[in-house]
Amino acid sequence: MGQALAALVGDGVPQSSSKGGDANSLRKLAVELDADLEGFDRSTFAQVKRGKLSDGYEVLEELGAGSFGLVNRGRDLRNGSTCAIKTIPKKKIKDPQKVKEEFNVIRQLDHPHICKAYECYEDRKNIYLVMELLTGGTVLESLCRQSKFTEVDAGQIMRQILSALLYLHQANFVFRDLKTENVMFSRSDDHPDAEPSQRGAQRKLKEIKLIDFGLCCPFEKGSKMCRAAGTPYSVAPELVTSPVQYDQKCDAWSAGVVMYILLSGKYPFNGKTKDELLHKIRREPCSFTHTVWKKISKDGKTLLAELLRKKADQRTSVGEALQHPWLQRRSAGPSIDLNIMADVVDSFKHFQNLNMFQKAAVTALAWRATDEETSHLRDIFSVLDADGNGHITVQELRGAIESTGVNIPEDLVQLAVQADTDGGGTIEYTEFLAATLDKQKVIREEVVWEAFRIFDQDGSGTITKKELLKILTGNNGDKIRQAHGNKAVENFLDEYDVSGDAEIDFDEFMDMLNTVKDTFTDQKNGLTGSSRGESSAMAAKRDRSRPTLLDAGGLTSKAATGFATFCPCTSISRGTSDVVGADVREAKGLDREAPMSPRSARRKSTRRATTPGDTRLAR
DSSP states (O other), rough: HHHHHHHHHOOSOOOOTTTOOOHHHHHHHHHHHHHTTOOOOOGGEEEOOOOOOGGGGEEEEEEEOSOOOOOEEEEEEETEEEEEEEEEEEGGGGHHHHHHHHHHHHHOOOOOOOEEEEEEEEOEEEEEEEOOOOOOOOOHHHHHSSSOOOHHHHHHHHHHHHHHHHHHHTTEOOOOOOOGGGEEEEGGGGGGOOOHHHHHHHHHHHOEEEEEOOSSSOTTTOBBOOOOOGGGOOOOOGGGSSSBBBHHHHHHHHHHHHHHHHHHSBBSSEEEEEEEHHHHHHOOOOOOSSGGGGGGGGGHHHHHHHHHHSSSGOOOOOHHTTSSSSHHOOOOOOOOOHHHHHHHHHHHHHTTTTTTHHHHHHHHHHHHHOOOHHHHHHHHHHHHTTTSSSOBOHHHHHHHHHHHHOOOTTTTHHHHHHHHHTTTSSSSHHHHHHHHHHHHOOOHHHHHHHHHHHHHHTTEEEOOOHHHHHHHHHTTTOOOHHHHHHHHHHHHHHOOOOOOOSSSOOOOOOHHHHHOOOOOOHHHHOOOOOGOOOOOOHHHHSSSSSOOOOOOOOOOOOOOOOOOOOOOSSSOOOOOOOOOOOOOOOOOOOSSOOOOOHHHHHHHGGSSSOOOOOOOOOO
């Protein structure tokens, strides 16, 4: 992981600084930290589940229909939270394995503007994808109501789209199907055409997320792809020119098509037949002669022209587009003041003091947190992520701290490395949320159940040593890593397994996180362990020795490639799309009895008594 840490430190660190040391000393510290650092693989949080979907979820009203299946609102029977459930009949797809491959792609992605997939189920007839619930509708649906967006609104949307695409490209993926139907608003009040009372007094950032990764696939840099895929009105010329040869620049073209539609309410190319449409995409220049373009800024049309260049090697990349003056002036995010940055630094300091089990548990909470709980942190993340690629490096963090006047911590690199829990060399979005979320608010019984089930992969009601080891070390065969992981797991079980059965049940898991919440609260209040009362979790363990803190360490599936049969008209008048992909969790059904394994049931009579302030679900 030395190379990853070198990426985290980067070459852009100032060579000399009284506030942070020179680049060489930072790299040396990174190498020293790398000797002991172990990380966990967040992609293991999204799981292919055994058993029936009905054992865990209730399928509610239909939200949308696509060519491959239905999308319904779903309710988690275990804690009442809501989600989107896509049902894909196997008889409608040639190869059911393609749907699972799509799930495997999404589970690797961690970006604020990419829809999350949580679980995958399968029975004899269907495949089910459990995902984020996005309630705001598609960009196409919003266009049908208001015909076009302002430049400010379009700039905010395009910045998020391009950031998600840049993240995909740097992760060696190509999206291949960007269109207005595959861009959704997270919430209904994110609509640009929403009533002012819904949006609030100030115009807020309209959060969007990309959905439908059925055509997204790995891409090897320097190579060319030869299999045509996409939707006619947004497909790049090189995909419809023989011989077909294309790379990631095809996504830049599609981004240009979406931007053109956002600003004008019209398609850049249209035809009475698919062949006529594709001929115009190959041969005809993009037109800005319609009267609507008289009101659009010169730099906006310049960016469009750069994105819609016919020859891919002359077309601007999504990364270059993100730095274009049109976006820089029209999509600026919120500013960060001294107090906000100081809170971020303090949160990182608290997070580095957690052991890897605690970090993994808090990261699971962050991964399942709602957009309502994380929207303010998402805005901060977007500001810290200066180049918009979905990662935060040390130099980006340093630059943000310097700009606010906060003293740069001497251990800044160590803080960043400790937040980089997957060892990837940069701070990912969920890692940032895990470090900065308000633990007092997010560590709640119903939310902790979701995190617990991520660890309890077989649904037995307890976390076994094998399950904990899988989360903390992943599935790579590294013997040294596995040895470190085994030792770490033994220490964690000794620390948190109060009953001594070599497994961790929900109460023990909750106690561990309550300890995290207590220390977080103490830090905010300026208290130390000796200046406050013990938490229930600490009281239960006060006579046991504590080991040293360890650093052990909305999809629309398109499994079949090819073109859709949609041919656009001159202007957008109507359209339909799938509704997938959220953030609205209704606190329903919280009085349901929580699941309990037979082992936990037998243990119940021997467990310690709960304190008067205990908030556990009645069981």
